[in-house]
Amino acid sequence: MRFTKGHGTGNDFVIIPDPFGELDLTAELVAALCDRHRGIGGDGVLRVVRSAKHPEAAGFAAEAEWFMDYRNSDGSIAEMCGNGLRVFVRYLLDRGLATPGPEGLPVATRAGVLVTLIGDGTVRARMTTPRVYAGSTATVGALTVPGVAVDTGNPHLVCGLHDGTELAALDLTHPPLHDPAVFPHGVNVEFVEPAEPVEGTDGHVRMRVHERGSGETRSCGTGALAVGAVALRDAGLATGSIAVDLPGGRLVVTHDADGGWWLEGPAVLVADGEVDPAAVL
Numbered sequence: 003m004r005f006t007k008g009h010g011t012g013n014d015f016v017i018i019p020d021p022f023g024e025l026d027l028t029a030e031l032v033a034a035l036c037d038r039h040r041g042i043g044g045d046g047v048l049r050v051v052r053s054a055k056h057p058e059a060a061g062f063a064a065e066a067e068w069f070m071d072y073r074n075s076d077g078s079i080a081e082m083c084g085n086g087l088r089v090f091v092r093y094l095l096d097r098g099l100a101t102p103g104p105e106g107l108p109v110a111t112r113a114g115v116l117v118t119l120i121g122d123g124t125v126r127a128r129m130t131t132p133r134v135y136a137g138s139t140a141t142v143g144a145l146t147v148p149g150v151a152v153d154t155g156n157p158h159l160v161c162g163l164h165d166g167t168e169l170a171a172l173d174l175t176h177p178p179l180h181d182p183a184v185f186p187h188g189v190n191v192e193f194v195e196p197a198e199p200v201e202g203t204d205g206h207v208r209m210r211v212h213e214r215g216s217g218e219t220r221s222c223g224t225g226a227l228a229v230g231a232v233a234l235r236d237a238g239l240a241t242g243s244i245a246v247d248l249p250g251g252r253l254v255v256t257h258d259a260d261g262g263w264w265l266e267g268p269a270v271l272v273a274d275g276e277v278d279p280a281a282v283l
């Protein structure tokens with residue numbers, strides 16, 4: 003099985019080309035490929051499949067040739083992955099599998115068809131409109147932090163740190179406890195603290211994330227989008243840009259005057275190889 007390894011601000015993926023949807027990509031195989039000791043290692047898998055060849059995406063085939071079939075590192079399926087989408091587009095372009103039109107390059111995802119724009123080393127994705135909808139809490143060890151639920155196509159809980167709690171001090175080796183009544187399908191939890199102003203943006207925060215199905219990761223694009231939406235709302239801004247610093251680097255979230263929500267950051271391919279599924283399973 004051919005694979006490529008790539009990442010977006012340290013959120014890393016095993017990219018598997020399967021243009022005709024022939025692969026039996028079981029949860030066990032995904033988890034084995036993502037295993038950092040016995041497999042290739044990654045926060046998730048991006049299967050590159052033609053929309054027309056995938057039952058969940060066939061309806062999008064007229065709008066987007068390619069479908070990003072995203073899986074978390076535990077093998078579970080998620081609706082959307084912002085960094086994954088940006089890395090997926092880098093792969094399509096690098097392999098000559100797609101050419102962006104004047105309006106950008108559309109890609110089918112479980113959250114719908116999303117348009118991407120290619121920059122110099124960066125990929126900018128027009129995301130689904132984040133919906134900030136409920137208050138809830140996350141508990142890490144003895145600490146319970148209030149937060150707000152945000153739907154970015156997948157579920158998030160954005161928790162602002164106050165009262166001197168330091169972001170760096172949080173132990174995210176275990177999933178933060180959440181309210182299953184608010185998040186019946188689990189949740190990605192972001193912890194956020196304010197940061198010094200950055201020129202050219204309207205706000206700057208630092209965050210760490212514990213991802214559903216992947217554990218603590220060095221970055222999460224939909225998490226940054228959720229955090230950016232809450233930061234703009236808290237600043238009373240209808241439009242603007244928020245710089246979001248994660249352990250793996252910086253993402254910029256922008257809400258533009260046309261109502262578009264954009265996620266921008268680097269997307270990098272680092273290696274190609276071949277793996278024997280029987281050897282990792």
Ligand SMILES: N[C@@H](CCC[C@H](N)C(=O)O)C(=O)O
Pocket residue numbers: 013074079080081082083084085086156157190213214215216219221222223224225
């Ligand atoms: N890292 C991703 C999000 C991946 C999916 C998430 N773990 C979930 O289960 O919803 C991103 O960059 O958005």
